[in-house]
Amino acid sequence: MIFTVLEMFRHQPLILFLFTFGIACAAGGVPPIIERSRRRTIESDLPAMLEALSDSIGAGLGLQQAMMAEADRNTGTLGKLLREAMAESHSSSFDAALANFATKSRSSQVQRVMHLLATAIENDAPLKEILGSLSRDYERLNDLMDLRESDLMGRSVLIMLFVSLGLPFLIAFIVGLFAPQAAGYQLESFNKSFIYFFGAASFIAVSVGGRMLGRLRHSLWWAPLWMAISMSIYHVMVMIIGG
Amino acid sequence: MDVLLGSGVGLEATIHSIAQGGYGVISEDFDALMIGINKGRPLERELQDLLRKIEDDGYKRVVNTMLNNVTQNTDIIDTLRKQGQRMEEKRTEKVKAYIEDLGGVPETLLSIGMMGPIILSIVGIAPQLMAGAEELFGTVDQGLMMSIVNIGLVITAAGMALTGIKAHTKDPGL
Numbered sequence: 001m002i003f004t005v006l007e008m009f010r011h012q013p014l015i016l017f018l019f020t021f022g023i024a025c026a027a028g029g030v031p032p033i034i035e036r037s038r039r040r041t042i043e044s045d046l047p048a049m050l051e052a053l054s055d056s057i058g059a060g061l062g063l064q065q066a067m068m069a070e071a072d073r074n075t076g077t078l079g080k081l082l083r084e085a086m087a088e089s090h091s092s093s094f095d096a097a098l099a100n101f102a103t104k105s106r107s108s109q110v111q112r113v114m115h116l117l118a119t120a121i122e123n124d125a126p127l128k129e130i131l132g133s134l135s136r137d138y139e140r141l142n143d144l145m146d147l148r149e150s151d152l153m154g155r156s157v158l159i160m161l162f163v164s165l166g167l168p169f170l171i172a173f174i175v176g177l178f179a180p181q182a183a184g185y186q187l188e189s190f191n192k193s194f195i196y197f198f199g200a201a202s203f204i205a206v207s208v209g210g211r212m213l214g215r216l217r218h219s220l221w222w223a224p225l226w227m228a229i230s231m232s233i234y235h236v237m238v239m240i241i242g243g
Numbered sequence: 244m245d246v247l248l249g250s251g252v253g254l255e256a257t258i259h260s261i262a263q264g265g266y267g268v269i270s271e272d273f274d275a276l277m278i279g280i281n282k283g284r285p286l287e288r289e290l291q292d293l294l295r296k297i298e299d300d301g302y303k304r305v306v307n308t309m310l311n312n313v314t315q316n317t318d319i320i321d322t323l324r325k326q327g328q329r330m331e332e333k334r335t336e337k338v339k340a341y342i343e344d345l346g347g348v349p350e351t352l353l354s355i356g357m358m359g360p361i362i363l364s365i366v367g368i369a370p371q372l373m374a375g376a377e378e379l380f381g382t383v384d385q386g387l388m389m390s391i392v393n394i395g396l397v398i399t400a401a402g403m404a405l406t407g408i409k410a411h412t413k414d415p416g417l
Contacts, residue, residue: 163353193367
């Protein structure tokens with residue numbers, strides 16, 4: 001069966017190349033997804049953590065004590081990072097531990113907050129107000145980012161499914177039905193043009209979908225695989241429907 | 244800036260904090276401004292230079308507020324807070340407008356992507372479909388038809404790309 005399938009692609013080296021290249025690229029596409037999910041988990045937890053720190057400081061605790069209490073309470077990724085940072089602060093300084101915590105989070109939001117906190121500590125500014133204000137600001141920002149993600153994710157997937165899967169299937173159906181190869185139609189160059197077109201259309205769909213969600217570079221890792229799938233659907237369906 | 248200034252941090256320390264904070268273009272500008280200050284140039288002149296370079300309306304207003312504070316000792320905290328709220332409202336509106344604008348993109352892409360290939364596929368196989376009807380339609384050259392199909396497919400792909408480009412041009416940059 002494998003040889004039969006491979007035989008279908010005997011005259012399509014580009015599709016075979018894109019499949020191989022696409023599988024390799026997909027391996028590069030997974031880490032950004034995992035990293036993004038981790039970063040968003042941390043960023044979603046950030047406003048609650050800042051609010052808790054603000055409350056603790058308002059109750060009379062110092063920043064380090066408040067952070068230690070929050071590290072014990074928070075069971076998420078942010079809490080884990082905070083626990084590590086607090087443990088490190090015993091062997092180094094608190095400022096160094098905060099900087100390390102910001103770097104390890106790999107989140108620009110956390111890094112900005114920690115930098116702002118460091119400035120506030122240097123200038124003896126009231127931390128309770130600062131933390132409370134930051135908590136509200138980042139909560140609003142995260143709500144907006146979540147709104148964009150939830151509203152545009154469906155549309156992005158729809159574009160890829162419509163253009164990369166639906167479109168080649170539809171055109172292959174029309175061509176296979178009205179100009180079947182079994183009836184003697186000579187469609188080699190015609191099919192070649194359409195196969196290239198579906199590859200290009202798929203690339204456009206993946207790029208547009210990725211750009212809508214604000215992560216074009218990450219989505220491009222998946223482009224070769226989607227291109228290969230789209231081109232294969234057209235090629236195989238024309239062969240099957242056209243006999 | 245509102246948070247730091249409102250908490251009693253000075254303007255110069257706030258500028259320094261923003262310069263080191265990774266806020267993109269603003270951080271770069273403020274970093275250049277701090278370099279100028281460290282060389283002995285007055286903050287007022289640095290802010291005036293920066294104001295001349297800026298094109299964005301909201302950013303211009305922020306720097307203008309800072310300049311007014313330096314030259315006339317105006318209430319920078321209150322003004323920045325109001326500006327911040329206004330900009331945040333604007334940003335929320337922009338994101339919602341962006342989501343709305345992109346609502347029709349899947350359908351438009353599919354329409355262009357479907358209409359073009361359907362018409363072109365008929366054009367491409369027309370010479371063979373009408374093989375026995377030369378007297379009625381005249382001789383149709385297969386090579387010419389394939390050239391038309393190829394150009395048409397390129398135009399269709401370009402049309403799809405142009406439809407999708409508004410996902411980039413209208414991005415509010417959240």
